[in-house]
Amino acid sequence: MPGVKVEAVNIQTGVAQMTQSDSAGFYNFPALAIGHYNISFRKGGFQGYQEKDLMIDVDTALRVDPVLQVGATKQEVTVTGAAVHVDTQTTQMGEVIGGTEMASLPLNGRSYTDLLALQPGVVPFDVAMFGHLTPSNFLNAGVLSMSGQRDVQNGYMVNGANTVEGNAGGALIIPNLDSIAEFRIITSNAGAEYGNYSGGQINVATKSGTNEFHGSVFEFLRNSDLDARNFYSPSRGVFHQNMFGGTFGGPLLRPLRPNKAFFFGDYQRTRQVIGVDTGNILVPSSAERQGNFSDRANLLKGTVVGPYWANTLSTRLGYAVTVGEPYYAPGCTSSANCVFPNAIIPTSAWSSVSPNVIPLIPVPNSGPYFTTSANSESLRDNKWAIRIDGNTRLGMISGYYHHDPWVNTNPYNPSYGGSTVPGFPNQTLGKAQLLTLGITTPISTTFVSQFTASYTRNKNVQGLSAKTGPSLSSMGFAAPDQGGIYQLSTQYQNWPELSFNNFTLGAFNSIIQQYDEVYQLQNDFTKVIETHTLKFGGNYHWDHVNISHPNNGSNGGFGFNGQETGIDFADMLIGAPNYFFQGAPAALALRSYYLGVYAEDSWRVTHNLTFNYG
Structure with a gap:
């Protein structure tokens, strides 16, 4: 039926949009914001209809296909609580996850990316070869395989803005869960507008304010009151996790301009303290810390290698040491038969660095082992965002800003160049930011423009030492021109890595800095021509990824495995490492851009057949 006036009113905001059916009786609202709507149909000489x-x-x-019956214009048919409507107009495969699911399911960390695996076709495993950045250092980055595609080929959007990490994939921006209205996962058959990424497409829409003030507060608490201690630990490590915050939104100009401007803000603070258990670490005994290895004399079976080393030991000890001479032999009590009689290494044979290293090594507290859970890993995360929407003459204008700084402190880091014993904490810190501007402009009742501009920035710095280290000379190292270590990055000067067979100590040996920036412009147009809904537009984003290693092993590292004397700690005492390494600062600057244009048509061939192509 032509000439039917159709009005869609957002229940929460009161913002109304109107259109009229064409000569064939078709109508279309090309760009409705998410939310709950009342839709009414009116034409002279017919009863009104409202859903x-x-x-x-x-x-x-x-x-929605109403049936208008002949009757007085004051009569109206109202349908409330109708059956769930099914999307029969698009071919996209996926699922919408709304506030009910997010609030009902228990999520450790309150990240929407933990819900992606609810969708069929999503494999909940991270198989990234070289790893990836972790949002807030503890949340799921969403590096998952969807519909058989590579796990780094998923597209992530927040309010239409590209938020994909440009180097290794995954999501950079994880909004507060209470601020998300809903998000959509498209696993296959995505529309032509979704280019760039061959995996899944995840589009997050945050909440906007309404005509009524509303808000919420929350706190999620975990602790160790009911935890058991590690079997090998003398005490139970602490576990305290507090996640608290709230949301608040409403009208901006309700007394003066109702249904015109709205705001919505959210805040979430995370405080986490987790006791880290070292397990049982075999450390030198009290006697060995004095140079007495009589309890393990059978292992002290190495021989002196090379004339230079033999001459060095001779100078330190004051008696002759020869190449190939055993450091100790069973029953040896004289320097004429072995280098260290009675399996005792005198302090005169020690290197100048060794006396400063010994205090860094913990003493046994569980038989021959050292174990503790007294040192804790901590996380401080403060996440907030603000969104403002305005219904103007240009159309609906939306602005959104997200800010998420965080600091993680770890007492150990054995993964690469870190200590496995107390005394050398390291920090990872970061900050994620997103700024978006969206303008939805109705050019006519059948022609709509949607413009989005966004800027995403992420900072991630790994491996910072949580405390300042001593100078090389105070450690006992000689000057560089006398065979000592040349410090390549003086601002990161600290203890070098000292690796033994059963533990490692020293400051974290590699600082990695990564800064991501994404500049994006996107414009989508929707035009309705009778039974055709045409959509076309373009997307451009420019990605900057700066990765640098300002401390790339510049403090150096020594390894001791007993290759010289037969015992790793004895090798350290006399200064005989089996390897030494040192690296120079390095940097990598990546620049890339993406430009995509598209066109697609949703053709309603008959009342029960829609053909999508593009």
Whole structure:
């Protein structure tokens, strides 16, 4: 039926949009914001028709076909609580996850990316070869395989902005869970507008304010009151995790301009303290810390290698040491038969660095082992965002800003160049930011423009020492021109890595800095021509990824495995490492851009057949 006036009113904001059916009786609202709507149909000489509380989700299209009956214009048919509407207009495969699911399911960390695996076709495993950045250093980055595609080929959007980490994939921005209205996962058959990424497409829409003030507060608490201690630990490590915050939104100009401007803000603070258990670490005994290895004399069976080393030991000890001479032999009590009689290494044979290293090594507290859970890993994360929406003459204008700084302190870091014993904590810190501007402009009742501009920035610095280290000379090292270590990055000067067979100590040996920036412009146009809904537009984003290693092993590292004397700690005492390494600062600057244009048509061939192509 032509000439039917159709009005869609957002229940929460009161913002109304109007259109009119064409000569064939078709109508279309090309760009409705997500939310609950009342839709009414009116034409002279016919009873009015209204359908209430229709839910418009992210990237979905609903179809409502009213039947208008002849009658007085004051009569109206109202349908409330109708059956769930199915999207029959698009071919996209996926699922919308709304506030009910997010609030009902227990999530450790309150990250929407933990819910991606609810969708069929998503493999909940991270198989990234070289790793990836972790949002807030403890959240799921969403590096998952979807519909058989590579796990780094998923597209992540927040309010239409590209938020994909440019080097290793995954999501950079994880909004507060209470601020998310819903998000859509498209696993296959995505529309032509979704280029760039061959995996899944995840589009997050945050909440906007309404005509009523509303808010919420929350706190999630975990602790160690009911935890058991590690079997090998003398005490139980602490575990305290507090996640608290709230949301608040409402109208900005309600007394003066109702249904015009709205705001919504959110805040989430995370405080986490987790006791880290070292397990049982075999450390030197009290006697060995004095140079007495009589308890393990049978292992002290190495021989002196090379004339230079033999001459060095001779100078230190004051008696002759020869190449090939055993450091100790069973029953040896004289320097005429071995280098160290009675399996005792005198302090005169020690290197100048060794006396400063010994205090760094913990003493046994559980038989021959050292164990503790007294040192804790901590996380401080402060996440907040603000969104403002305005219904103007240009259309609906939306602005969104997200800010998430965090600091993680770890007492140990054995993964690469870190200590496995107390005394050398390291820090990882970061900050994620997102700024978006969206303008939805109705050029006519059948022609709509949607413009999005965004800027995403992420900072991630790994491996910072949580405390300042001593100078090389105070450690006992000689000057560089006398065979000592040349410090390549003086601002990161600290203890070098000292690796033994059963433990490692020293400051974290590699600082990695990564800064991501994404500049994006996107414009989508929707035009309705009778039974055709045409959509076309373009997307451009420019990615900067700066990765640097300002401390790339510049403090050096020594390894002791007993290759010289037969016992790793004895090798350290006399200064005989089996390897030494040192690296120079390095940097990598990546620049890339993406430009995509598209066109697609949703053709309603008959009342029960829609053909999508593009």
